[in-house]
Amino acid sequence: MKKILSLLLVSVFGGAVTLGAYKLFLEPENKVFTTSTITTPSYLPTSNVTNLNNLADAPDFTIAAENTVNAVVHVKNVTISSGQMTLQDLFSGRSPQRAQMGTGSGVIINADGYIITNNHVINNSDKLTVTLNNNKTYDAEIIGSDPKTDIALLKIEADEDLPFVTFADSDQAKIGEWVLAVGNPFNLTSTVTAGIISAKARDLSGSSTQSFIQTDAAVNPGNSGGALVNSRGELVGINTAISSQTGSYIGYSFAVPSNIARRVIEDIMEYGNVQNGILGITGAALNSEFADQKQISETEGIYIDSVVEDSGADKAGLEKGDIIKEIDNIKISKFSDLTGHIGAKRAGDVVNITVSKNGKLKTVAVTLTRNETYTLPLVGMVKNAKREDLKKFKATNGVKIIDLNDEYKEYWTKNGVKEGSIITSINEQKINTVDDVQDALKNRSPYEPLRIELINTNGEKERYNFR
Missing domain, CATH: 2.40.10.10 (Trypsin-like serine proteases)
Structure with missing residues (x-):
């Protein structure tokens, strides 16, 4: 029995020694890493000491806000429109009407109560009211508007000088x-x-x-x-x-x-109206692909594709192929750079245009002119005709075609209609200027055919109907 116990103790001792040796000398080391998850609270503390040093660098808008909030007004537009007719309305012969209300904002621009807003805010209004930041409400009168720029001018009669905002450049x-x-x-x-x-x-x-x-x-x-x-x-x-x-x-x-x-x-x-000035060119902004098409090395600026006859650009010597690089020392990289600057000018203003002509820079003064051109659907670009243009065809009125629509050019030329032909009437309305062209199209029903009377370059009077 003692012999068996001795053997058992020796076996246990030997196993313990063997296991200890293995753990100490042979087993590879395993490193243990602890991870901790930092949960960001769903709120921000109202007091954060670590951010106090950054407050001095934050922009301060308090003065700008004080100078502006009282000069910005609430504009309410009430439009009366026809409501849905009931049987009772039909038998009584009355037309139901309902009021629709739209709202927007406006900016007081002088102490006398002139207010600038968007044209779409006041469009089709039957009654306009303006509420100031002090909750006083006034009826407003529309002085004028320009749908093209979406700008309108209102006037209110207040019993005191009003706070207003000054213009920046x-x-x-x-x-x-x-x-x-x-x-x-x-x-x-x-x-x-x-x-x-x-x-x-x-x-x-x-x-x-x-x-x-x-x-x-x-x-x-x-x-x-x-x-x-x-x-x-x-x-x-x-x-x-x-x-x-x-x-x-x-x-x-x-x-x-x-x-x-x-x-x-x-x-x-x-x-009483907007005196828009135009440069008198058509073209496109340059990029690598367009430059490759035109086989030119420049990739920035406005490529002049055509110059309107008798425009300021024409009189200043700008030509097809010139590249506009600057206007009044402002770099031009896209067409809206050009139209944005000219949009702030009026007919008669002079701008300095820097162009690249055959790789050489040249600056010319261009006097902006009133727009005398219009793109007539199916036909192309027309402009106000000069006296000699009309005299050539013994015409008493009309506008001149200066650029035919590319899609229909073959049709027109086949019928003897070329650049220089005179359009005298559209849908029975006598045409004297491009303004008359716009009015004729505006008054035309969408279901009504487009009827054009013209004198072609052979001096023949012709009539065309388009549906």
């Missing part, structure tokens, strides 16, 4: 500069949001006719017509549009630059 606004959007979203009193200028000369239409300031300051329905101001409280733009699939702000908002808005309202106040 929007050409001097910089990308990355802090701005405030002030307006009346959701029918609230003046509300301030902050952001930066994200881009300039944005064209939302794709037709190179617009030039918006883009900002990431929150703008929502009701902000239309409100103020975009810089950190000094000066007016940089009129908030006009947002880019959103939901109809609410998602990070992109757009404002008409103050230089364009100011020129429009000055024209309305002085002339």
Whole structure:
């Protein structure tokens, strides 16, 4: 028995020694790592000592806000429209009417009560009222509007001098500069949001006719017509549009630059209408692909494809193939850069255009002229005819075709209609100017055929019907 116990103790002792040796000398080392999860709270503490040192670097908008909120107003537009007719209305011979209300914002621009807003805010209004930030309400009169720039001018008769916002030079606004959007979203009193200028000369239409300031300051329905101001409280733009699939702000908002808005309202106040000036060229912005097509080495600027006859560009010697590089020392890289600057000018103003002619830079002074051209559907570009143009065909009135529509050019030339032909009538309306052309098209029913009377280059009078 003792012998068995001795053998058992020896076996246990030997196993323990063997296991200890293995653990000490042979087993590979395993390192242990501890992990800790830091959970971020779903709230931010109202007191954060670590951020106090950064407060001195934060922009201060208090003065800009104080200078602006009382000059931004609430605009209410009441439109009377026909309601759904009932049998009772039908038998009694009455036409039901209902009132529809739209709201927006506006900016007081002088102490006498002139207010600038968007054209779409006041369009088709039967009654307009303006409510100030002190809750006083006034009836408003429309002085004038311009659908093209979406700018309108209102007037209220207040019993006191009103607070107003002064204009800044929007050409001097910089990308990355802090701005405030002030307006009346959701029918609230003046509300301030902050952001930066994200881009300039944005064209939302794709037709190179617009030039918006883009900002990431929150703008929502009701902000239309409100103020975009810089950190000094000066007016940089009129908030006009947002880019959103939901109809609410998602990070992109757009404002008409103050230089364009100011020129429009000055024209309305002085002339009663907008005195748009044009350069008188057609063309496109250069890029690598377009430059390859034209077999030129330059990839920045506006390539001039054609020059309008008798325009300021024509008289200044600009030609097809020239490349516009600058206007008034402002670099031009896209068409909206050009239209944005010209949009702040009027007919008769002079601009300095720097062009590349055969690789050599040249600066010329161009006097902007009134727009005397219009693109007539199916036909092409027409312009006001000069006396000698009419005399050539013994015509007493008409506009001249200066560029035929590429798609229909073969059809026209086959019938003897070429550049220089005179259009004398559209849908029985006598045509004297391009304004008459626009009026004839505006008055035409969409179901009515387009009827054009013209004198072709052979001196023959012809009539064309298009459905």
